[in-house]
Each structure stands twice: as C-alpha cells, then as structure tokens.
Amino acid sequence: KPELLIITSSVCTLYTREAIHLLGAEKRVGVLKLGTTWPLPPKLVKKHLSLTDKILIVEEVVPFIEETVKILAAEEVREIGIKTFYGKNDGTLPMTGELNPDLVISALSKILNIPYQTMAPEFEKKLEAVTASLSPNRELTFCPGCPHRASFWSIHEALQMDNRKGFVCGDIGCYGMGMFPCGFNVIKILHAMGSGLGLASGFGKLNAFGMDQPVLAVCGDSTFYHAVLPPLVNAIHHRANVTLIVLDNSGTAMTGFQPHPGLPVNAMGEESPGVDIAGVCRAMGAKVEIGDPFAQTETRKSINRLMEEEGVKVLILRQSCALSPEKKNKKKFEMRVEPSKCLGDECSCNRLCTRIFRCPGLVWDKEQKKSRIDEVLCAGCGFCALICPAGAIGREEAVNQ
Ligand code: SF4
Ligand code: SF4
Structure with missing residues (x-):
C-alpha cells in the first residue's frame, strides 16, 4: 500500500x-x-x-x-x-x-x-546560455534532396510569372515549412490539418466580389486521405476556383513513414488495395494532372496553366521522400559545381543557389568565392542543376543506379 x-x-x-x-x-x-x-x-x-x-x-x-x-x-x-x-x-x-x-x-x-x-x-539561466552558445546555428529547412523544396521553387516561379498576387494556403506536414524561406515563403496561411483547402475554397469564391488573385492549396498525400477529402467535396460542390497541389512523397514522412491508404500495404504490413488519389479526385469531378516536382519547367508550366482554368484543379506532384528507404544513401546524380562558370556574388546570380535555393547540400566557399557541393550532405537529386542561371552546376547519372 x-x-x-x-x-x-x-x-x-x-x-x-x-x-x-x-x-x-x-x-x-x-x-x-x-x-x-x-x-x-x-x-x-x-x-x-x-x-x-x-x-x-x-x-x-x-x-x-x-x-x-x-x-x-x-x-x-x-x-x-x-x-x-x-x-x-x-x-x-x-x-x-x-x-x-x-x-x-x-x-x-x-x-x-x-x-x-x-x-x-x-x-538554470546560465545553463541555458551555455547550451545555446554551444549549439550549432541551424535554420529550419527541408532535407537535402527533398522534393518539397523543388515543388515550392516551381510554385514560387509560377506565381511570379502569373503576376496576379496568387497565394497558397498550407497544411500540416513537413511541407508546412513552405511558409519559411526554405519554401520561398510561398505559404501565406497555415492553420490546422485539412484547413488549407477548406480556406482556399472559401477564397476561391471571392471572384464573385471582384478578387482575381489565383488561389492555391497544398497538402501531402497522407494528409489528403486524413483531412482533405471533406474540403475537396466542399470545393467541388460550391464550384470554387482553386488549384490543389498534392505533394505526394509516398508516405507519412514527417512522423516516420507510417503507411497510408494510398499504399499497397496496411499498418499491419499486409497487402492492401491502395486508394488512388488521382482516381478519387477525378471521380469527384476535379480536373487532375500528375507531374514530377524534379521536372522543373513542366511543373511550373502545369501550375501556370491550371491557375488560368476555372473550377477545382488537382496537380499531384509525385516524388518519394529523400529519406525514404528506397532513396536513402542512394544518389541518382553525381553533382559538381564548375568553378570557372560559377558567378557567385556577381550580378545576375548573387549566389542564387546558396542564398535563396538553400539546399544544405550546397555550400558557399567564402575563400574561393564560389559555390560547391557538400558530398556528404548532397542527396544527388539533381534539381539544383536546373536552377543555376550560369549552368555552373553539372549532374551526371550516378553509377550506383
Ligand atoms: S543535387 Fe543539389 S538540390 Fe539535390 S541534394 Fe544535392 S545539392 Fe541539394
Ligand atoms: S553555382 Fe550557379 S547559382 Fe550557385 S553561385 Fe554559382 S552561378 Fe550562382
């Protein structure tokens, strides 16, 4: 007792x-x-x-x-x-x-x-100060090779080119960091799981009052099944003008790759019929396109095209998480920055890759005044080769593929 x-x-x-x-x-x-x-x-x-x-x-x-x-x-x-x-x-x-x-x-x-x-x-205060002084100063960012960084890069470019002050409503997942500099501050509203498309479909009705800003929402594949189906029904039923971008990285990445209903395996590890996001959206009456976030130009063009159209459009950007078992420690590309081509601080680049794109796999060499690839951190996704204005970042298919 x-x-x-x-x-x-x-x-x-x-x-x-x-x-x-x-x-x-x-x-x-x-x-x-x-x-x-x-x-x-x-x-x-x-x-x-x-x-x-x-x-x-x-x-x-x-x-x-x-x-x-x-x-x-x-x-x-x-x-x-x-x-x-x-x-x-x-x-x-x-x-x-x-x-x-x-x-x-x-x-x-x-x-x-x-x-x-x-x-x-x-x-206690002293201890906190000492701990803070010894901790490395790390910014909140997507992992090297994360497809979300590529998706937000293309969304950002598409919104810039559209030039109508379009905006994105976010949702809960790793991609919520789209509201920070690592996601180019693309997300303007982040509230609760499932609220991104819900809010976007409300904004997507404001054209009746003269608003002509394109409205976008992003959600992950896991969140789609968990909380986005009801607002999708609502958006379609009310004929909202909204573009939903599903950032499909084939798993519940943020919490440790638990399976979700889109995968052919259930939580017990048994074979299960996967529920297809595109099929569900089409059956509800949405226009659906599927793309690869690492195909930068095509993705940007799809977003621009869909923003022009009326009604509910769904773009599924499919590329598995950089930390997924199928990708971890496997590089698709060997990357290299060619020093003779790298513009660095000069006009028309101003260190675009390390200052704005900011994948942790790219580092700015202060002494050489050139960017270079950090071989340890780079996941070999190859995307940064597509964004360098000087074509200084080269990629070659890795031999281990
Ligand atoms: S290829 Fe470029 S974008 Fe991809 S992980 Fe390496 S440094 Fe980052
Ligand atoms: S690698 Fe390309 S984007 Fe990066 S600093 Fe050099 S020229 Fe600019």
Missing part, C-alpha cells in the same frame, strides 16, 4: 520515475502507468485507487486523466473511500508549459514533505 499513488502516462512516466529516484521515495510511492488513457481501464484504475488515499496525476497539456479519474473515483466512492487528489487543478503542477523532472520533484517533495533543493533559477 503506497503512501501516494502517481497515475501517469507517456513521457511523464520517465519524469515521474526520475523524480522518485532522486528523492529516494521508491518505498513510499506507487506508479500506475496508463497505456490507454481513453477510455480509461476502469477495473485497473479502481484496483489501484483502492490501495491508497492520496493520488497525484502527472500528465501533459490539460488535466484530462485527472478529471476522468476523479469521475471514476466519485462513482466508486462507496467501495474505495474518499481520496485526496493532487495535480494541475489544485496547482500542485503547473497548468501551462511543459512538465519536466524538476517540476515533478517539486510536487512530490511538497506532498511527501521531503526537503529537496531544485536547480537555482540563476544556475
């Missing part, structure tokens, strides 16, 4: 175990780690609640487990008796910000009356 029961889950279990260990409170505290937080396993929770009178709930974000456990405890009060709860609602743990072992230690030391000196605020 522990003096205190801690109910927790996920990463908070590690904070809890560390806190108990540092306070030497192993014999006084019991831990119930929940694998499933909704619905609660009522028998398991009730069994543990009946062992003690004091319960601390350690969880991130809102006090969800805390409130559901309290409801269960109220329903079972005749059998398990009256309990005292500690958690976010009574201020034992903070309601905002992330938890950490220090916060759990501070809560435990108060409940169990164990003196413990947590890190002094001045020391």
Whole structure:
C-alpha cells in the first residue's frame, strides 16, 4: 500500500520515475502507468485507487486523466473511500508549459514533505546560455534532396510569372515549412490539418466580389486521405476556383513513414488495395494532372496553366521522400559545381543557389568565392542543376543506379 499513488502516462512516466529516484521515495510511492488513457481501464484504475488515499496525476497539456479519474473515483466512492487528489487543478503542477523532472520533484517533495533543493533559477539561466552558445546555428529547412523544396521553387516561379498576387494556403506536414524561406515563403496561411483547402475554397469564391488573385492549396498525400477529402467535396460542390497541389512523397514522412491508404500495404504490413488519389479526385469531378516536382519547367508550366482554368484543379506532384528507404544513401546524380562558370556574388546570380535555393547540400566557399557541393550532405537529386542561371552546376547519372 503506497503512501501516494502517481497515475501517469507517456513521457511523464520517465519524469515521474526520475523524480522518485532522486528523492529516494521508491518505498513510499506507487506508479500506475496508463497505456490507454481513453477510455480509461476502469477495473485497473479502481484496483489501484483502492490501495491508497492520496493520488497525484502527472500528465501533459490539460488535466484530462485527472478529471476522468476523479469521475471514476466519485462513482466508486462507496467501495474505495474518499481520496485526496493532487495535480494541475489544485496547482500542485503547473497548468501551462511543459512538465519536466524538476517540476515533478517539486510536487512530490511538497506532498511527501521531503526537503529537496531544485536547480537555482540563476544556475538554470546560465545553463541555458551555455547550451545555446554551444549549439550549432541551424535554420529550419527541408532535407537535402527533398522534393518539397523543388515543388515550392516551381510554385514560387509560377506565381511570379502569373503576376496576379496568387497565394497558397498550407497544411500540416513537413511541407508546412513552405511558409519559411526554405519554401520561398510561398505559404501565406497555415492553420490546422485539412484547413488549407477548406480556406482556399472559401477564397476561391471571392471572384464573385471582384478578387482575381489565383488561389492555391497544398497538402501531402497522407494528409489528403486524413483531412482533405471533406474540403475537396466542399470545393467541388460550391464550384470554387482553386488549384490543389498534392505533394505526394509516398508516405507519412514527417512522423516516420507510417503507411497510408494510398499504399499497397496496411499498418499491419499486409497487402492492401491502395486508394488512388488521382482516381478519387477525378471521380469527384476535379480536373487532375500528375507531374514530377524534379521536372522543373513542366511543373511550373502545369501550375501556370491550371491557375488560368476555372473550377477545382488537382496537380499531384509525385516524388518519394529523400529519406525514404528506397532513396536513402542512394544518389541518382553525381553533382559538381564548375568553378570557372560559377558567378557567385556577381550580378545576375548573387549566389542564387546558396542564398535563396538553400539546399544544405550546397555550400558557399567564402575563400574561393564560389559555390560547391557538400558530398556528404548532397542527396544527388539533381534539381539544383536546373536552377543555376550560369549552368555552373553539372549532374551526371550516378553509377550506383
Ligand atoms: S543535387 Fe543539389 S538540390 Fe539535390 S541534394 Fe544535392 S545539392 Fe541539394
Ligand atoms: S553555382 Fe550557379 S547559382 Fe550557385 S553561385 Fe554559382 S552561378 Fe550562382
């Protein structure tokens, strides 16, 4: 029978175990780690609640487990008796910000009356400053060889050439970085998963009020199945003028390549019928084109053409993620910057590749005043050879292909 029961889950279990260990409170505290937080396993929770009178709930974000456990405890009060709860609602743990072992230690030391000196605020500040000074300064960017960088490059070019102040509504995935310089700041609105096309279809009706800016939306293939089907139905039903670009990298890249319904395999690794994005969009009544983001000119032309047309148009830009098992550590092209052709800082280039395109596989050699390929980082996608205005970046089919 522990003096205190801690109910927790996920990463908070590690904070809890560390806190108990540092306070030497192993014999006084019991831990119930929940694998499933909704619905609660009522028998398991009730069994543990009946062992003690004091319960601390350690969880991130809102006090969800805390409130559901309290409801269960109220329903079972005749059998398990009256309990005292500690958690976010009574201020034992903070309601905002992330938890950490220090916060759990501070809560435990108060409940169990164990003196413990947590890190002094001045020391914590110093530690943060030292850590920041030692960390390399890295910008948020797409991986080398990422097809999204190529897609956003072409979208950006198409919008520039169209010259009607067209804009892109984004969605949630790696490609959300299209709102940063690595995506040429192409995304102007980023709200929530599935909201990109939803918002775009609303903007795509404003032509009735005189707006003539082309409206685009981007989503990933995984997001398409997850959250873009309802706004696509809405856009088609309401005859919105919108171009949806599906950045299809053949997987759920941002969270670790989990399969999605477009693939011929399900989450159990079994063969499954893949649901074809193009077929679904055509069946709904959208005009569909399929392209390769690494085919720069064709992609740019497709986007310009589709922006001119009325109704819902879908362009699927298909190229698997640079980190996918089929591509990782395999270069399609061997790349080289020819120093005699590289213009560098000179007018009409102004370091376009390293200053604007900014693939991490390209580096600016300050001493030579030329760009060069970083052999280790370059994924050999070959795209930068298409953007150099001086034709200084060369590519040759790699022999390992
Ligand atoms: S080929 Fe160019 S764009 Fe592709 S990964 Fe290498 S440096 Fe980057
Ligand atoms: S490689 Fe091409 S784009 Fe890059 S600095 Fe040289 S000339 Fe400019």
